[in-house]
Amino acid sequence: MLNIDKELNTEQARAVRTTEGPVLILAGAGSGKTRTLIYRIAYLLEKGVRPWNIMALTFTNKAAREMKERVEAMMPDNASSIWISTFHSTCLKVMFQYAERLGYEKNFEIADTSDQKAIMKEVYKKLNLNNKMFPERRALNAISNAKDELKSPTDFARENDGDYSKEWLIKVYREYQASLLKNNSMDFDDLIMNTVSLFKTDPEVLSRYRERFRYLMVDEYQDTNTSQFELISLLAGEHKNLCVVGDDDQSIYRFRGANIYNILDFEKSFPSAAVIRLEENYRSTGNIIKAANAVIAHNTERKKKALWTGKEDGALIRFKMLESAAGEASYIAEDIRSRVSSGKSRYSDFAVLIRTNVQSKELEDAFRVRGIEYDLVKGLRFWDTKIIKDLTSYLLTVAGGANDMRTVRIINLPRRGIGQASVERALAYGAEKKLTLLECCGRASEIPGIPSKTAKAMQEFYDLIISLREDMKGGRLYEAVDRINEKTGYLETALAEAETNEKAEEMREYVNKLKETLDIYERETEEPDLLDFMRQNGLEGNALDKTGDGGNGDQVLIMTMHNAKGLEFPNVFLAGAEDGLFPGYATLNSEDPLAMEEERRLCYVAITRAEKELTITAARYRMINGETRYSEASRFLREIPIGLLDMKIEPGKGRTESRKTGHAREDSSWELAKKSFQAKPQAYSGTFRKRTLTTPAKKPDYEVGDRVRHFKFGEGVVTDIADGGRDYEVTVSFDSAGVKKMFAGFAKLKKL
DNA sequence: GGTTGGAAACTTTTT
DNA sequence: GTTTCCAACC
Numbered sequence: 001m002l003n004i005d006k007e008l009n010t011e012q013a014r015a016v017r018t019t020e021g022p023v024l025i026l027a028g029a030g031s032g033k034t035r036t037l038i039y040r041i042a043y044l045l046e047k048g049v050r051p052w053n054i055m056a057l058t059f060t061n062k063a064a065r066e067m068k069e070r071v072e073a074m075m076p077d078n079a080s081s082i083w084i085s086t087f088h089s090t091c092l093k094v095m096f097q098y099a100e101r102l103g104y105e106k107n108f109e110i111a112d113t114s115d116q117k118a119i120m121k122e123v124y125k126k127l128n129l130n131n132k133m134f135p136e137r138r139a140l141n142a143i144s145n146a147k148d149e150l151k152s153p154t155d156f157a158r159e160n161d162g163d164y165s166k167e168w169l170i171k172v173y174r175e176y177q178a179s180l181l182k183n184n185s186m187d188f189d190d191l192i193m194n195t196v197s198l199f200k201t202d203p204e205v206l207s208r209y210r211e212r213f214r215y216l217m218v219d220e221y222q223d224t225n226t227s228q229f230e231l232i233s234l235l236a237g238e239h240k241n242l243c244v245v246g247d248d249d250q251s252i253y254r255f256r257g258a259n260i261y262n263i264l265d266f267e268k269s270f271p272s273a274a275v276i277r278l279e280e281n282y283r284s285t286g287n288i289i290k291a292a293n294a295v296i297a298h299n300t301e302r303k304k305k306a307l308w309t310g311k312e313d314g315a316l317i318r319f320k321m322l323e324s325a326a327g328e329a330s331y332i333a334e335d336i337r338s339r340v341s342s343g344k345s346r347y348s349d350f351a352v353l354i355r356t357n358v359q360s361k362e363l364e365d366a367f368r369v370r371g372i373e374y375d376l377v378k379g380l381r382f383w384d385t386k387i388i389k390d391l392t393s394y395l396l397t398v399a400g401g402a403n404d405m406r407t408v409r410i411i412n413l414p415r416r417g418i419g420q421a422s423v424e425r426a427l428a429y430g431a432e433k434k435l436t437l438l439e440c441c442g443r444a445s446e447i448p449g450i451p452s453k454t455a456k457a458m459q460e461f462y463d464l465i466i467s468l469r470e471d472m473k474g475g476r477l478y479e480a481v482d483r484i485n486e487k488t489g490y491l492e493t494a495l496a497e498a499e500t501n502e503k504a505e506e507m508r509e510y511v512n513k514l515k516e517t518l519d520i521y522e523r524e525t526e527e528p529d530l531l532d533f534m535r536q537n538g539l540e541g542n543a544l545d546k547t548g549d550g551g552n553g554d555q556v557l558i559m560t561m562h563n564a565k566g567l568e569f570p571n572v573f574l575a576g577a578e579d580g581l582f583p584g585y586a587t588l589n590s591e592d593p594l595a596m597e598e599e600r601r602l603c604y605v606a607i608t609r610a611e612k613e614l615t616i617t618a619a620r621y622r623m624i625n626g627e628t629r630y631s632e633a634s635r636f637l638r639e640i641p642i643g644l645l646d647m648k649i650e651p652g653k654g655r656t657e658s659r660k661t662g663h664a665r666e667d668s669s670w671e672l673a674k675k676s677f678q679a680k681p682q683a684y685s686g687t688f689r690k691r692t693l694t695t696p697a698k699k700p701d702y703e704v705g706d707r708v709r710h711f712k713f714g715e716g717v718v719t720d721i722a723d724g725g726r727d728y729e730v731t732v733s734f735d736s737a738g739v740k741k742m743f744a745g746f747a748k749l750k751k752l
Numbered sequence: 753g754g755t756t757g758g759a760a761a762c763t764t765t766t767t
Numbered sequence: 768g769t770t771t772c773c774a775a776c777c
Contacts, residue, residue: 060766088767112767131773132760188767223766256765356763358769381766412753419753539767562764584763602764625762626768 002042008035015243015276016040019047019215022236022270023243024263028307029292029608030283030568033245037217038070040243041082044215051078055213057232058086059220061540063566067219083213087228088188088539091195095186096535098205102194104184107531109403110538111185114384116140118405119183123175129168139172146173147189148225148257150196153177183405188539192227199234210237221246221266225257233269240270248303249296252562252602254594260301281307281608283568285314288614291640292607298639299597307608316646318615321633325359325576325622329366332573332617336556337370339571347373351557351569353606355582358624359575360558367556377559383538387494387507388514392534394484395477397438398468399530404430407437414493416461422454438465464488477530478518481511561606572610574603577618578631603636702751708732709750718749 004013012032015025016039027033037056044054058064064085072079083090092110099108111119120136123129146156153174160166180187186194199206213235218224221244224232236242244266251260267273281289289309296302322328332352339345352363360376367374382388390413393406404427412418426440429447433440444450444458468487472480485491491511498504517537522528557569576582583599590596607614616637621630702708706718716734732749 086767110767191767253765255763358762361769415753417753560764581763586763623768 002039002046004039004043008032008039009280011276011278011280012036012039015278016043018243018274018276019044019049020241022240022266022273024221024266024270024273024275025243025245025278026263026275026303026305027245027247027278028281028305029247029250029605030281031278031307032280032282033247033278034067034070034219036278037219037245038067038074040217041071042074045075045078049215051081052083052212053214054217055083055090055215055235056085056217056219057090058084059223061086061089063219064089086539087231088191089536091191091231092535092539094195094198094209095191098198098202099186099194101202102198103181104186107184109183109185109531110191110535111180111183111187112383112538113381114389115185115405116187118409119176119179119185120172123172123179127168127171127175129172134168134172139169139176142169143173143176144189145257147187147193148227150193150227150230152193152197183403185403185405189227192231196227196230196234199231206234207237209235210239214239214241216242218242218244219246222248222251222260222263223253223258224262225259226262229259229262229269240272242270248301249299249305249601249604250565252565252598252605254598264301264303277305279305279307281309283611284309284608285311285612287313287316287644288607288610291317291614291644292604294641294644295600295607295636295639296604299600301594301597315613317640317644318613318646319577319617319633319637320615320647321618321620323620325362325619326366328575328617328619328622329362332363332575332615333366333370333372335615337372340372345571347554347556349570350573351559351564351567351571351609352573352575353559353561353564353609354575355561355584355602356576357560359581363558363575372556373554374556374558375553377557377563382510382513383540385510387510390490390494391481391484391511391514394468394488394490395480395530396534398465398472398480398484400469404437410490411437411441411458411461414489416457418454418457418461422450422458425449426458438462442466476519477522477528477533478515481515481518485511561602564609565605568609568611570611571613572606572615574606574614574616576622577616577634577637578622579634580629580631581622581624582634583636600636603634700749702749707752709752715752 004016008016009032012035015023015036019040025033025036027036041054041056045051056064056067058067068079068082068084071082071084085093095102095104095108100106117136117140120140124131124134124136151159153170156173157170160170180190199209216232216236218232223246232242232244244263246263248260248263251258251263254260262269267275284292286309289307290313293307320328320331322331336345336347336350340347354360354363357378364374364376366372383392390410393409396403396406397410408423408427411423423437426437426444426447429435430437430440440447441458441462444455444462445452447455450458464487468480468484471483471487475483491507495504495507498507518533521533521536525532561574579588582603583596587595587599616634618631618633618637621628623629700721702718704718704721707715708718709715716732718731719733720731
């Protein structure tokens with residue numbers, strides 16, 4: 001039995017009990033949003049609503065998974081038939097039923113980012129467009145935006161009729177869409193656009209879904225775009241039992257189509273809406289909340305809210321301006337190190353938030369030098385990695401998929417001597433005779449214009465695939481990965497071509513992960529099917545955990561502010577708080593006032609990640625795009641009331657004497673970092689800084705065959721010493737870290 | 753057909 | 768400064 005009033009605050013309880021009609025829950029940062037949603041679902045169930053009548057939509061698979069788990073924990077009996085999933089996988093399920101009505105075959109595939117690029121390349125070739133004048137990226141962006149706004153190629157053409165500068169885009173969009181259809185594929189945006197268009201054109205289908213989903217909930221509503229808004233509105237139908245949860249102040253995805261006016265104008269779209277504000281923050285100290293409030297108050301396009309906390313004020317917000325980016329990184333690293341060694345904190349209590357990914361490099365260096373455990377959260381997409389794309393292309397081709405795009409990818413991988421020209425001839429031949437590229441390979445000798453040597457290679461490729469197809473019959477899918485690698489030599493070649501050992505290791509890890517995922521899928525699915533597997537997983541961006549080791553280790557996390565959304569940490573560093581970086585130049589120069597507001601929201605998100613302590617740092621100069629740039633402290637910093645700030649500007653390092661003293665005056669910690677770290681060989685460059693680093697070439701005291709120790713890589717055997725002119729280049733085979741090449745002057749190898 | 757060097761890019765990211 | 772991509776070379 002739920003005890004809502006005991007477990008929730010008044011507003012949360014009201015949000016839970018308001019079940020009928022449209023509801024807007026404005027949930028400030030750290031206000032217990034997910035908790036409220038979970039209770040709301042539980043309450044609906046307790047009231048007797050059938051679980052299959054409830055639908056919750058999220059943006060990420062992670063959010064969907066978490067919500068599902070928490071609901072299950074609370075209501076174990078009937079949680080399983082509640083529909084909790086992402087927008088995209090919801091639409092995928094719909095499309096799986098009705099794709100044929102829109103002209104696709106039943107077994108359509110999903111074109112992910114790299115598929116999109118491949119298709120766009122083809123389109124450009126066909127239309128004879130040049131990537132310089134008409135960048136492919138821009139085309140894909142424009143198409144994605146059009147789809148977000150539910151504009152078909154025809155709509156787009158009509159709208160931009162007569163606009164000479166967009167003529168090429170009109171053609172590209174039309175051709176791109178035709179090409180997708182030809183490959184029987186939908187891209188991510190199509191999933192939603194097609195579902196909306198199905199609902200609009202087929203009232204019967206729509207009413208079926210409306211009938212089923214009587215209670216709708218949408219998480220992170222501030223991130224919805226127009227097509228998603230349309231989808232929700234259609235489903236909400238007449239009953240309009242639509243509950244959206246979000247925070248307009250945390251809308252930070254405008255660049256990918258999010259429309260903040262979906263949340264700002266919710267009451268206009270649904271005039272009878274109940275509006276509930278969750279303003280009590282359970283996460284941060286008073287000072288952090290005050291600072292966040294002060295910053296966000298500078299925005300105009302927002303719903304007035306006043307976040308408050310029952311917690312004490314806590315520490316002031318520290319601000320530290322350093323000379324250089326490296327100095328900033330050293331400061332952060334030293335601060336973390338000293339606080340961890342005092343025993344009061346662990347590494348995992350700290351997160352460093354950055355605006356752009358390039359900022360991570362200096363931080364990583366500073367952490368590595370000091371032996372601080374850290375993890376860089378990067379948005380690397382498992383399914384988008386080359387090795388996984390290649391292997392899944394093999395799998396699908398072997399499984400009998402008739403997608404030429406995938407065959408093109410692997411036809412000469414590893415090298416078989418099948419060139420681009422021959423592939424094009426085969427494709428043209430296939431188009432004429434209605435054959436797939438693979439089928440064409442099976443009769444390559446018939447195709448005009450293909451040299452006999454190449455034709456033979458194509459025939460061999462065909463035979464290879466067919467024999468693999470035989471092998472796969474009745475076998476387990478995950479075993480096919482090994483079989484493919486054995487017979488084609490793909491993995492072997494790829495590993496041999498890997499530039500570094502880390503990369504090779506990563507490849508192995510990825511292949512294993514693919515096998516593991518396939519294995520799990522096969523055991524959990526009644527009728528395992530590769531195409532179905534790919535569809536499911538194409539929507540799952542990160543099969544690998546975002547953090548390298550699963551996030552359980554005791555590590556400092558470095559991540560972008562975007563990636564930090566939804567997370568919280570006891571101690572947060574906000575690094576690079578300079579005008580020109582955060583907010584960035586593009587924003588500072590933008591004519592669009594909304595651009596600065598978005599950036600400010602990002603600042604709000606960053607500040608509100610901190611539970612106990614927030615440290616803002618900046619650097620007077622840093623290297624950006626190859627040039628040294630000097631900057632002032634971020635304007636966002638100046639929006640924080642001075643009384644909340646603890647400006648730790650050390651004597652002699654104040655703002656007043658910035659530029660004159662310049663480079664000479666560096667933090668001693670930076671000097672330390674500079675000297676001890678430069679393990680990897682670097683090309684000579686004539687800058688001042690580099691030259692001071694280069695120690696004169698001195699013959700090392702070890703020789704080939706000696707055992708040596710490296711401060712990071714551990715022990716190993718010297719396999720080669722080459723005179724590199726300015727320095728000796730030493731090759732060492734380490735026991736655990738693999739083979740590395742390094743300059744003797746930098747590496748400081750110790751003979752054992 | 754494969755290698756290599758030079759030019760251009762370069763916020764932020766999920767599905 | 769670094770990485771990525773394509774075009775001219777071998």
